[in-house]
Amino acid sequence: MFKINTQLKNKLGRAGVIETPHGNIETPAFVVVGTKGTVKALTPEQVKNLGTQVVLANTYHLYLQPGDEKVKAMGGLGKMMHWDGPTMTDSGGFQAFSLGAAYGEKISKITTQPRGDRRGMSLKGLDGCVPRKGLPREGAVVDGGEASSIDPVMKLAKITEDGVEFKSVIDGSTHFFTPEKSIQIQHNIGADIIFAFDECTSPIASKEYQREAMERTHRWAKRSLDAHLGMRFPSALFGIVQGGRFQDLRKESARAIGSMDFAGFGIGGSFEKEDMDTAVGWVNAELPENKPRHLLGIGEPLDLFGGIENGCDTFDCVAPTRSARNGTLYTRDGKINIMNAQFTTKLEPIDKECGCYTCKNYTCAYLAHLFRAKEILASTLASIHNLYFIVYLVKEIRQSILDNRFSEYKDDFIRRYQA
């Protein structure tokens, strides 16, 4: 399902094409997130017109609302949401932990680490992105729900060898996900690319616990694969590599997952910027070259460059749309906040060089008005701009790989973006 067009010299990055039943994805590609079966504030036509190739929905959210059986009855994710292009779903593993963590006083994460070692943990993740494999920051908005202030030790989902018990963010009801159940739910949702069920770990968990979780993730990967192959479902199943920030664990996980009969791979973890060159590179050096690799939850411009040159093909992140709804907009010269007073009189688009619908038709002054007036159109126009910026950036990076000028393109972009 994956063809490589061009490989970067002396680097892991490449430009290629992933084939799916709903069309091809030219990689590297940014995957637009539609958590609950809708890209927030946009119609599918708006999503398509800004250049999106593929949409990712969240298994956890759709399982709880409207329910995966209802999605199936509506013809599956794409038909339900009127999106005829390729689709993905994550496995629900991350949300079962991070969103489940916000509810229920009596559940706790079982670890072998003494409580004291895990105090004071903080998750920096990547700007604006939800760390995919960790705890939400206190009071942070987690996509699709508000995370309450969380005791990082006591309020987590319960993990057993069989699976994860968690509480619904909608009604507090208790649910149990196993690898087999995650696959069944994902089959009901019916995306083209789905992921194996994996275990969330804290980025500051001990190496001992990271190993334990990683090994469980490998056993769950095998169970996910068996469940998937047993059902002869047309989706492509990707396995997820874990291992925290430890080189030996990351390499071991990449070899273990890479040796299984997955159609592609996801790289999970709570990444810091420097992990693009370390953990991501370690993993991709081990994974089979001829299969696609998805970096989960990454989407800031500088991290995209790092992820791509270290061998990742696809990326998903809620940052472009969430930032947009908060009035934070990307430009080639860095981010702006449209709520700043200067923009109320600026009769120019957000970015004069941008070719998006918003920049072609609206001024900053009008956008500033829409945001101040709390008009829904503000979210729509800002989301179109931010998604176009990121999607188009990755398209440009792809072209620079094809044209053998990736390094120059990267240096030029970063010099200006950080100036």
Add this chain to the structure above:
Amino acid sequence: MFKINTQLKNKLGRAGVIETPHGNIETPAFVVVGTKGTVKALTPEQVKNLGTQVVLANTYHLYLQPGDEKVKAMGGLGKMMHWDGPTMTDSGGFQAFSLGAAYGEKISKITTQPRGDRRGMSLKGLDGCVPRKGLPREGAVVDGGEASSIDPVMKLAKITEDGVEFKSVIDGSTHFFTPEKSIQIQHNIGADIIFAFDECTSPIASKEYQREAMERTHRWAKRSLDAHLGMRFPSALFGIVQGGRFQDLRKESARAIGSMDFAGFGIGGSFEKEDMDTAVGWVNAELPENKPRHLLGIGEPLDLFGGIENGCDTFDCVAPTRSARNGTLYTRDGKINIMNAQFTTKLEPIDKECGCYTCKNYTCAYLAHLFRAKEILASTLASIHNLYFIVYLVKEIRQSILDNRFSEYKDDFIRRYQA
């Protein structure tokens, strides 16, 4: 600027065309409301694609935010909001009273009527529509702002012969509108069709006070007209007829306003359903036949039939979009609420006979999911449907007039809608 194509036999209704600098409006026509310079939840392309011919914005709201000078700097209403079709603004008179009423403890409406007579007043208006010339109901949501619980006697704007003092819903600041200032603001906003400044009256005010207010409205109409003509601005100014529910006052007001050099007319008032046949008919029987007539704030299906057959050419109302955002959707068989449980499993569109974008591409089950998940797309898809329903209904009524089968069309529609 107005040509009549077909006149109903034995009735005041007609089909015609209003010419504006931004294109023609085939009448009868429903005017879509974009209070703050945006039709809530929709892009201008979505507004146009559903069949909209003309958009009306509110002078009061744009004066306060972003400010009419800023709208002018952005190139005027149409250019600012990326709408290239015809535009209208109301005069701000209604909002200065009704929204101003929600603020400020020490202002009061000066009337000649004893306090006791005005107690217990209620405004029924028309379903879902803000009564254009009255007080908001207690706790009612008024377009663009929440109306607090209001003492109908003590918290109103202050009226003098010169104009109206009111408080901003945004910051409580005090403002003063005169006919001349309303016209100046409307020129800055720059719509194709604008309205003379008029006085709000309570529908249960005494006849004595209705006469006093009506006569002041006539003097303000003259001042609005003088201000408009003095500035040689290309907009078409419409005068507003008042007079409450008294036949002699309505006729007197129609003759007075009708004798002035307005390009068209607005009919103001807090209407009940029966007023379509009485007050509206009385007024249109007196107004010059060769100029267009706009019925302010009316937009429910049955009232549109009444308004049209009694001689009105255009209508505006926030009901279709506000109802949509609340999940109340029009069908040929009456209204439905998409939040009802039955719709979560209904794999059919809202209305199988509807040709709108929403009905062509989405099921009730998906809409029900979007509403339950509080997704922004719910408002967009529901607004497209409701506006299409109303806009298309008025287009069909127009065609029935041209085809000389208005009565049959009306009877068929109402029989089914009320069944």
